[in-house]
Amino acid sequence: MNVPRYLLRHRITIEPYRGDSAYGPQFGPPVEGVPALVAETVRTVRDREGREVTSTAQIIAAPNLDCPAESRITLPNGRTTKAISIAHHTAPGLPVPQCTEVSAE
Template identity: 75%
Template sequence: MNRVPRFLLRHRVSVEPYLGDSAYGKQYGPPVADVPALVAETVGQVRTPDGREVTSTAQVIADPGLVCPPGSRLTLPSGRTTTALSVAHHTAPGLPVPACTEVICE
Protein backbone atom coordinates (compact mmCIF):
# COMPACT_ATOMS: atom_id res chain seq x y z
CA MET A 1 0.00 0.00 0.00
CA ASN A 2 1.32 3.42 -0.98
CA ARG A 3 1.13 5.72 2.11
CA VAL A 4 1.18 9.48 2.52
CA PRO A 5 4.88 10.46 2.57
CA ARG A 6 6.09 11.13 6.14
CA PHE A 7 7.66 14.46 5.17
CA LEU A 8 4.16 15.80 4.41
CA LEU A 9 2.87 14.99 7.91
CA ARG A 10 4.45 18.04 9.55
CA HIS A 11 2.14 18.42 12.56
CA ARG A 12 1.63 16.30 15.67
CA VAL A 13 -1.80 15.61 17.20
CA SER A 14 -3.03 13.64 20.18
CA VAL A 15 -5.99 11.26 19.79
CA GLU A 16 -8.25 9.85 22.51
CA PRO A 17 -10.35 7.17 20.75
CA TYR A 18 -14.08 7.28 21.53
CA LEU A 19 -15.24 4.03 23.15
CA GLY A 20 -18.92 4.82 23.68
CA ASP A 21 -21.30 6.17 26.31
CA SER A 22 -21.69 4.83 29.82
CA ALA A 23 -23.73 5.78 32.85
CA TYR A 24 -21.01 8.35 33.62
CA GLY A 25 -20.87 9.96 30.17
CA LYS A 26 -18.63 9.53 27.17
CA GLN A 27 -15.75 7.07 27.54
CA TYR A 28 -12.40 7.45 25.78
CA GLY A 29 -9.44 5.14 25.36
CA PRO A 30 -5.92 6.05 26.48
CA PRO A 31 -4.53 9.05 24.59
CA VAL A 32 -2.16 8.38 21.71
CA ALA A 33 0.27 11.30 21.64
CA ASP A 34 2.57 12.58 18.92
CA VAL A 35 0.58 11.23 15.95
CA PRO A 36 2.10 12.55 12.68
CA ALA A 37 -0.52 14.46 10.70
CA LEU A 38 -1.20 17.31 8.32
CA VAL A 39 -3.69 19.72 9.92
CA ALA A 40 -5.71 22.41 8.15
CA GLU A 41 -7.76 24.56 10.52
CA THR A 42 -10.34 25.74 8.01
CA VAL A 43 -14.08 26.32 8.40
CA GLY A 44 -16.54 24.40 6.24
CA GLN A 45 -19.94 22.71 6.23
CA VAL A 46 -20.06 18.89 6.53
CA ARG A 47 -22.73 16.27 7.04
CA THR A 48 -22.31 13.92 10.01
CA PRO A 49 -23.00 10.17 9.75
CA ASP A 50 -26.44 10.73 11.33
CA GLY A 51 -27.36 13.29 8.64
CA ARG A 52 -26.93 16.56 10.56
CA GLU A 53 -25.24 19.47 8.77
CA VAL A 54 -22.60 21.01 11.03
CA THR A 55 -19.65 23.38 10.82
CA SER A 56 -16.20 21.82 10.65
CA THR A 57 -13.22 23.81 11.90
CA ALA A 58 -10.33 21.41 11.18
CA GLN A 59 -9.28 18.68 8.78
CA VAL A 60 -6.60 16.15 9.77
CA ILE A 61 -4.78 13.86 7.33
CA ALA A 62 -2.84 10.97 8.91
CA ASP A 63 -1.45 7.52 8.17
CA PRO A 64 -3.99 4.92 7.00
CA GLY A 65 -3.86 2.93 10.24
CA LEU A 66 -5.10 5.73 12.52
CA VAL A 67 -7.69 4.53 15.06
CA CYS A 68 -10.02 7.50 15.50
CA PRO A 69 -13.74 6.66 15.44
CA PRO A 70 -16.24 9.54 15.18
CA GLY A 71 -16.64 11.12 18.62
CA SER A 72 -12.93 10.83 19.46
CA ARG A 73 -11.14 13.79 21.03
CA LEU A 74 -8.18 15.30 19.22
CA THR A 75 -5.72 17.87 20.49
CA LEU A 76 -4.45 19.94 17.57
CA PRO A 77 -0.98 21.54 17.30
CA SER A 78 -2.52 24.87 18.37
CA GLY A 79 -3.49 23.22 21.69
CA ARG A 80 -7.20 23.31 20.88
CA THR A 81 -9.18 20.18 21.74
CA THR A 82 -11.83 19.16 19.23
CA THR A 83 -14.11 16.22 18.42
CA ALA A 84 -14.00 14.00 15.32
CA LEU A 85 -17.21 14.40 13.30
CA SER A 86 -16.42 11.94 10.52
CA VAL A 87 -13.55 9.68 9.53
CA ALA A 88 -12.74 8.51 6.00
CA HIS A 89 -10.14 5.89 5.09
CA HIS A 90 -8.92 6.68 1.57
CA THR A 91 -7.37 3.84 -0.42
CA ALA A 92 -6.85 3.28 -4.13
CA PRO A 93 -5.40 -0.20 -4.66
CA GLY A 94 -3.36 -0.40 -7.81
CA LEU A 95 -3.32 3.34 -8.39
CA PRO A 96 -0.27 5.57 -7.74
CA VAL A 97 -2.01 7.68 -5.09
CA PRO A 98 -1.29 7.51 -1.35
CA ALA A 99 -3.62 5.92 1.19
CA CYS A 100 -4.53 8.02 4.22
CA THR A 101 -7.08 8.62 6.96
CA GLU A 102 -9.01 11.89 6.85
CA VAL A 103 -10.63 13.16 10.06
CA ILE A 104 -13.08 16.06 9.91
CA CYS A 105 -13.33 17.84 13.28
CA GLU A 106 -15.84 20.22 14.81
Protein backbone atom coordinates (compact mmCIF):
# COMPACT_ATOMS: atom_id res chain seq x y z
CA MET A 1 0.00 0.00 0.00
CA ASN A 2 1.49 3.33 -1.08
CA VAL A 3 0.86 6.74 0.43
CA PRO A 4 -2.48 7.94 -1.03
CA ARG A 5 -1.89 10.24 -3.98
CA TYR A 6 -4.55 12.71 -2.83
CA LEU A 7 -2.39 13.49 0.24
CA LEU A 8 0.52 14.61 -1.95
CA ARG A 9 -0.80 18.15 -2.58
CA HIS A 10 2.42 19.92 -3.59
CA ARG A 11 4.43 19.66 -6.81
CA ILE A 12 8.23 19.76 -6.76
CA THR A 13 11.01 19.49 -9.34
CA ILE A 14 13.91 17.09 -8.78
CA GLU A 15 17.26 17.03 -10.55
CA PRO A 16 18.71 13.65 -9.46
CA TYR A 17 22.37 13.72 -8.40
CA ARG A 18 24.44 11.45 -10.65
CA GLY A 19 27.92 11.95 -9.20
CA ASP A 20 30.90 14.25 -9.48
CA SER A 21 33.03 14.91 -12.53
CA ALA A 22 36.03 17.06 -13.31
CA TYR A 23 33.57 19.94 -13.78
CA GLY A 24 31.66 19.51 -10.52
CA PRO A 25 28.44 17.73 -9.57
CA GLN A 26 26.43 16.11 -12.37
CA PHE A 27 22.64 15.97 -12.35
CA GLY A 28 20.10 14.05 -14.38
CA PRO A 29 17.39 15.80 -16.35
CA PRO A 30 14.85 17.68 -14.19
CA VAL A 31 11.70 15.78 -13.31
CA GLU A 32 8.94 18.36 -12.95
CA GLY A 33 5.57 18.08 -11.23
CA VAL A 34 6.54 15.34 -8.76
CA PRO A 35 3.62 14.88 -6.29
CA ALA A 36 4.79 15.44 -2.72
CA LEU A 37 3.81 16.71 0.69
CA VAL A 38 6.25 19.43 1.80
CA ALA A 39 6.71 20.65 5.37
CA GLU A 40 9.10 23.58 5.78
CA THR A 41 10.19 23.15 9.38
CA VAL A 42 13.63 23.19 10.98
CA ARG A 43 14.86 19.79 12.19
CA THR A 44 18.22 18.26 13.00
CA VAL A 45 19.04 15.21 10.86
CA ARG A 46 22.13 13.17 10.02
CA ASP A 47 23.64 13.40 6.56
CA ARG A 48 25.00 10.41 4.66
CA GLU A 49 28.34 10.76 6.48
CA GLY A 50 26.71 10.72 9.92
CA ARG A 51 27.15 14.41 10.78
CA GLU A 52 24.30 16.32 12.41
CA VAL A 53 23.00 19.01 10.05
CA THR A 54 19.93 21.25 9.91
CA SER A 55 17.08 20.40 7.57
CA THR A 56 14.67 23.21 6.67
CA ALA A 57 12.28 21.17 4.52
CA GLN A 58 10.95 17.62 4.76
CA ILE A 59 9.30 15.98 1.76
CA ILE A 60 7.03 12.91 1.66
CA ALA A 61 6.61 11.30 -1.78
CA ALA A 62 5.82 8.00 -3.47
CA PRO A 63 8.05 5.04 -2.53
CA ASN A 64 9.69 4.86 -5.99
CA LEU A 65 11.09 8.42 -5.87
CA ASP A 66 14.48 8.81 -7.60
CA CYS A 67 16.16 11.39 -5.37
CA PRO A 68 19.60 10.40 -4.07
CA ALA A 69 21.37 12.56 -1.50
CA GLU A 70 22.82 15.77 -3.03
CA SER A 71 19.98 16.03 -5.60
CA ARG A 72 18.66 19.52 -6.36
CA ILE A 73 15.03 20.10 -5.42
CA THR A 74 12.83 23.06 -6.31
CA LEU A 75 10.09 23.46 -3.72
CA PRO A 76 6.55 24.74 -4.47
CA ASN A 77 7.51 28.28 -3.36
CA GLY A 78 10.38 28.36 -5.90
CA ARG A 79 13.20 27.87 -3.39
CA THR A 80 15.96 25.53 -4.60
CA THR A 81 17.48 23.23 -2.01
CA LYS A 82 19.60 20.07 -1.77
CA ALA A 83 18.63 16.63 -0.48
CA ILE A 84 20.49 15.75 2.72
CA SER A 85 19.14 12.30 3.52
CA ILE A 86 16.57 9.89 2.13
CA ALA A 87 14.51 7.35 4.09
CA HIS A 88 12.36 4.68 2.47
CA HIS A 89 9.51 3.75 4.81
CA THR A 90 8.08 0.28 4.21
CA ALA A 91 6.05 -2.07 6.35
CA PRO A 92 5.43 -5.32 4.47
CA GLY A 93 2.23 -6.99 5.61
CA LEU A 94 1.03 -4.03 7.67
CA PRO A 95 -1.80 -1.72 6.62
CA VAL A 96 0.34 1.43 6.61
CA PRO A 97 1.41 3.36 3.51
CA GLN A 98 4.88 3.07 2.02
CA CYS A 99 6.64 6.32 1.15
CA THR A 100 9.95 8.07 0.69
CA GLU A 101 10.98 10.84 3.09
CA VAL A 102 13.55 13.38 1.94
CA SER A 103 15.20 15.82 4.35
CA ALA A 104 16.47 18.90 2.51
CA GLU A 105 18.68 21.87 3.39
